[in-house]
Amino acid sequence: MTGMASNNSKHDSTVFMRTQAFGSGFNDKRISKEHMKLTTIDGQQIKQAVGKWKDKPGNLIMMLHEVQGCYGYVPREVALKLSHEADVPLARIYEVITFYNYFKLQPPGKFNIAVCMGTACYLKGAPELMQELKNRLSIDEGQTTGDGMFHLDGVRCLGCCGLAPVVAVNGRVHAKVKKGDIIDILSKCKKEANS
Amino acid sequence: MIRAKINGISLRVPEGATILEAAEKVQIKIPVLCKHPDLPPTAACGICIVKLKGMNKMLRACCTPIEEGMEIITHDPEIVEVRRSVIELILSKHPNECLSCGRNRNCELQKLAGDFGINEQSFPQYLADIPADNSTKSLVLEPRKCISCGRCVHVCQQMQNVWALSFLERGFDTRISPAGDIQLADSPCVKCGQCSAHCPTGAIFEYDETGKVWELLQDENKYCIVQIAPAVRVAVGEWFGFKSGANTTRKLYAALRRMGFRAVFDTNFGADLTIVEEAHEFVHRFTKEPTKLPLITSCCPAWVDFMEKFYPDMVDHFSSCKSPHQMVGALSKTYYAQKQRLDPSKIVVVSIMPCTAKKHEISRDREMFASGHQDVDISLTTRELARMIKQAGIDFPNLPEEDADHMLGEYSGAGTIFGMTGGVMEAALRTAYDYVTGGKLKNVDFENVRGLQGVKEGTIPVGSHEVKVAVAHGLSNVEYVLNKVREAKKNDRVPPYHFIEVMACPGGCVGGGGQPYGVTDAVRNQRGDGLYEDDREHKIRYSHENPFVKKLYKEFLGEPRSEKVHHLLHTTYRPMPEYKR
């Protein structure tokens, strides 16, 4: 092979870095406008997921795990942002997503409810919130309601412990949730679905 | 050294050699399918299996290093049977479409099926129903014909560092695709075509425009002009029994005339012109605008595409020169048209290129329409030209030699080495030396920018100055050079180079994505040697001394870097999104 020994930094490292002095991050000019319009995506969350796993082995899978926990699937917009934030080629991300049956590219339900089970949220009452959701939706963790409307998951720390306990609906974070708020959250979703 | 035996023949090979390489040393050919001599093994297909004497286990010869004392059997009835089954299994997932496939007669799978005398369908056929991707004007992906060898994925990700292609899913459902089933045109693909040059089957194939060219050649209302790129002349012969590197320039001129082209030009003329412009640009920045250094070459459209997507911060460092064939295209429809009193709207310019990226380049933005028409109408690859010569019934090896047509056909030795990595740099330095010092070089051969090392760096004395240069080829090698520049700029230091040449394809255009199949470093070198020989045989070895280039400036263009020059021969660049979707 012609001089391939040189400096392809992606060659054999598990963290595939595309070193970039030029604007990495969410305002990266190389992401077309299309991708910027999804406002519900909390860039902070992806940044934190990346920060948390960046230097650990198997990191990409863990990051995707976290993303899926939050959205119920891996939306393309999020995959693109993850690619830029973590410096992993998008092609690699899709290789991993499609390799494992676990990862989904389509939303499993109309509303993906993610209850944070991280330490802070756990201590501040996440289990109670989870139970309430299970009761009201009559499904277990990891399941989708019969009408395809709700999907429920317990996820790892969402990275906003200051707001604990948190529940994310399609990536939108509800802060300091109390048991009594659950019914509100659900009825808002239903209203949104009907409008 | 390691001692071993293959089929009873004793041999000694260096440590680390694979069984496959060792067998070649003693004239034994082990069949391969996923292994390409240019690439590390992917060990995907299993056709190269061999046995160790007295053992039942089978090893893959392409990826197993030979060990001291091994006794290897490469061929026996059982091994042949297993290999046959491997082929039959692959065929059970592969459409029987050889007769209507572009790879007919040079497909590696077809060849193996022939060698093994496969004459029936032993397994029920299961064909994946994946549509072809026709989204680019450069390449057509037909994942149905893919045998999952992994070559293109390695090429696109590791060799080219583009990461447009990947495998999706796994096992039986594995398929090649850009990230997340989008179209190639929406992916970061830079159309270098290296994937197509390495694919063993017809799953990745150049966007074929030979039919269109035949039609235009028949059209009496059209005046068809053709030009050939430097690297074509030393490679096309491979499909007609010539050795790699054999210079067939003048036979090509003859063949093109017989095919019906009214004027036969040479892109090497455009290369000379590019050098004059680029050397002026370099000298100007070197003496007056040092903040715009390093100057980076722009004659490779795949590289331009890559820069716009991955290094948009380098836009200002790019040479504004168009690539040589675009210059010849623009001049054909202006200068030549005026001289010959031709209506430019009737002129058709066809470029014969080693390249699939040029197919995209010809309509990439409105600056490629500088003459008021599309400057180059069609760009064919070397492979397409070779097929056309065969279709035309031309006995290529025995053709008489002819010359190119005047005005845009003559070239200097400097123009021809454009086709090899380091060649653009070398040609530009020759002319820049003259511009800066007003004198001639004692030795015009710049040996330290030649050769196949991935990155070549050096300091070239030009008069009382030192010019620091870097040459990179194969896009994965760019990172090393450009990161140094970025680093320096970030820290307000002077960048470590004045002049950088990049060509997307390993080896430069001699190893281009549209060149005859089977490229290895040996082949790249042979083709390159052919160009250096062409250079040495030319009396004129400075681009600016090409008398027709001088005449062109005098009669038509005016001064280098003039307004007319800028309009016709220069262009601009802009940052592009990596993914369109």
Ligand code: SF4
């Ligand atoms: S043409 Fe080049 S960049 Fe595009 S898919 Fe093929 S190897 Fe990758």
Ligand code: SF4
């Ligand atoms: S497209 Fe060609 S090179 Fe790529 S994996 Fe399929 S058969 Fe191999």
Ligand code: SF4
């Ligand atoms: S190196 Fe030459 S053949 Fe390859 S993409 Fe660039 S111009 Fe085309």
Ligand code: FES
């Ligand atoms: S524990 Fe819930 S956000 Fe950190």
Ligand code: FES
């Ligand atoms: S050639 Fe060795 S596994 Fe394919």
